[in-house]
Amino acid sequence: MTTSPATDAAASLIADLIGHGVRDLVLSPGSRSQALALAAVHAANQGHLRVHVRIDERVAGFTALGLSRETGVPAVVLCTSGTAAANLLPAAMEAFHSGVPLLLLTADRPPELRGVGANQATRQPGMFGLWVREQIDAPVPGDGDWSGIAPHAVAVAMGADAAHGLPGVAGPVHLNLPSREPLSGEIPTVDITPGEAPKPTPAEPFVIGRGPRTVVIAGADAGADAEEIAHAGSWPLIAEIVSGARFGRQIVHGYRALLSDDELGGRIERVVVLGHPTLSREVTRVLSRTDVEVIAVRRGGEELNLNGRTTPAASVSVASGPADREWLGAWLTASAAQVVDLSERAPDPDGLASTDPAERRDAVKAELAAVRRPLDRSFLADAVWRATWPHDRLVFGSSRLVRVADTVLGGKKVPVHANRGLAGIDGTIATATGIALASQAGGAPGITRVLLGDLAFLHDVGALLLPPDEDEPRLQVIVGNDGGGTIFDGLEVGATADRADLDRAFYTPHTVRLEQLALAYGWEYQRVTTRTALDQVLTTPAGGRQLIEVPLAR
Ligand SMILES: Cc1ncc(C[n+]2csc(CCOP(=O)(O)OP(=O)(O)O)c2C)c(N)n1
Ligand SMILES: [Mg+2]
Known part of the structure; x- marks a missing residue:
């Protein structure tokens, strides 16, 4: 096998990233990025890096964002040139606005093949605009080298480089990495010594x-x-x-x-x-x-x-x-005086023990009614909150449920995540998958629960696709399904605009059968309609990936 400057540079860059604290890399397949992908997999095979493969770059970007959110050090997301790179923008924007460190690695054509109509070649340098702390258009390996890029990029992403970016504020950094053919060759032996990411110097309070x-x-x-x-x-x-x-x-x-x-x-x-x-x-x-x-x-x-x-x-x-x-x-x-009491009314123990059959029958009826009382948003949020403990993680989507949870839930010291930088309904499941994988790494206990609405779920349904040969995260995705986007039912125009028009343009009704999606992607599926069943399914998780559908009235 021949050697390739692209592979030599890629192997050194990956080793350098690991040396400066990177532990997770999410990659999407592509030809131009092959040297970097293979060097990453090689490092993973040696136990120095966790590699996660996702075919959809938007999913990959949000997965990396979730990994970074949980670990506090930048995860890397790597993809090929062209539209692949553009799919990283939503995660980059969210990382920028929420101060999450992230490294975006996009493979590119060499400068002589840009702007001349070459296949899958576009204008990548600077493409993430204002949403990265810094962008580096690296030289083509052979013309220049990539040493020094990794420590700098990690420091800027961590907010630990006083001269670049914003000191103390983490964020995304874009590395555009061009290469010429041969795009890959034999992977050289490079020393990989895992190190720590630099922390920002604490500013004077x-x-x-x-x-x-x-x-x-x-x-x-x-x-x-x-x-x-x-x-x-x-x-x-x-x-x-x-x-x-x-x-x-x-x-x-x-x-x-x-x-x-x-x-x-x-x-x-x-x-x-x-x-x-x-x-x-x-x-x-x-x-x-x-x-x-x-x-x-x-x-x-x-x-x-x-x-x-x-x-x-x-x-x-x-x-x-x-x-x-x-x-x-x-x-x-x-x-x-504001505490919301969501507790179930206790069944009537005296009635149940009564010797009078009529009294006993009434008590049984009352208990059954309590058990069968339909679920509402408050109870759903509360049940998830009650089931979640400090070794677990809770992720909220940007649906109505996060506002309900904010209104009704009391105090509890559990780790919570949400993409509130821009409050998008995109990438919720992918983000949660990254959080789950990071928090459960090395055999750590706990489960990650995601509470979101049906449209937020459908928006990121591609994130249900996980490779069969990778570590399976323990995840419960809990979808409050009210058939569309009911957050818009409160819009001011609701008072004047035509109901059918509003429904079509905002509520956006759907009749997707979530069960079929779950089964197609190999997830466990449960549909839950009573309070008892909900508590039970939340507290006895299946162990792997589980989709829990909770029908809600509009
Ligand atoms: C990427 C993106 N597109 C559009 C929106 C606007 N938006 C906010 S909430 C919402 C609908 C959410 O519906 P669902 O998840 O079912 O929650 P529900 O309101 O029904 O509780 C939309 C489209 C957004 N926040 N992000
Ligand atoms: Mg909804």
Whole structure:
């Protein structure tokens, strides 16, 4: 077998990426990317890398995003030239806006074959535009070499390169990698020594006093820091369900109502916001108030500055001083009254044990009615929340259910993920698959549950396709099926526009039989219509990939 400069460069680049912390690579098949793909598989065979193969590049991109989300280090997604590369854009945009490290590797033709009508050749350098922290159009192996690319790319993706990108903020980086024929050859022996990704140097925290009447708002991906700050300041904590901070004694239940209350929301003087809040108008409203001091801890691509005078901060720490117990107390008292009680009414044990047959019959009837009570969105969200524990992962799609969950669920310290950078309904299953694979790597316990609507499910149905010879993730995909996009039923135009037109253009009804899809892709399938059955299927997972369909009224 002959040697090829493309393969030599590819083998070194893959070794270099592993040396700088990369552990996962998702690849889609193609000819121009063959040297890189084979070098990656070679490294995987030696146990240095986990390779995941997906035929659809959009699925591959979101799978890599999920892997990166969970591990905190950039996963690589690798594809061939042409439209293949364009399919990575949605994941790149989401990674940019949610501050997730990601490396996009696109194979390309050499410069002399660009812009001259060569097959599968397009304008790849710079194609991810504003949604990457940096793009590198590498030289053709032989004309130049690829050494130095990996450490630089990983550091920028991690937000650990002070001179490039945004220090402290992770994001995607694009490496466009051209090659000439022969496109691959014998893989050279290169030393692979797995190393660590560089971490950003922690910036000086912005120190704030306990003084003004403050609330902490935790948006998507805020993480446990938000709870710590609320605790340190003795401030109420408004934590979206996708924040990873909905736990502790200071969380505020029913925050939407309380933010609209003059005595509580109306008296806020200062907000410390972490992560990216997206789930309620009430939070947007308070962050837009010019009379409120807002301090925003940045996580993703764009600065949060809804009131035009928000102070950005890399992190926040709280100076000691007297706590405003009255302020926190007022919020927590009001919060206690907002707790949503989703518990089942206890069956009548006296009736069941009664010697009077009529009394006993009534008690049995009441119990059966409770068991058969139809499922609604609140119960569905609550059942998933109850079944999920710290070693599990919970992923929310951008359907109505995430808002219901945000409204009704209480505090619990479980790892939650959601693509709220741009809140797309694309890529949810692929993202969750990446999260599952990363969180279960090395035999770690737990299961990943995904809660989403039917359209979000159908949008990413291609992600059900997984190679038979790869590690099977433990996944429960739970679809609340209301026959279309009911999130649009609340649109303002609903009051005036024609119902049939609205249905056609927004609700977009479908009659897809999810069971057939599940079976075609080799997933376990369960259709669940009662509360008892739902609890049972969630708490006794089948072990591999499971699709759970829950019919919901529109
Ligand atoms: C990629 C993308 N396309 C379109 C939208 C707009 N959108 C938001 S929710 C939604 C429908 C969701 O339907 P479903 O998942 O069934 O949830 P439901 O509203 O019925 O709960 C659409 C199309 C989006 N967010 N992302
Ligand atoms: Mg729906």
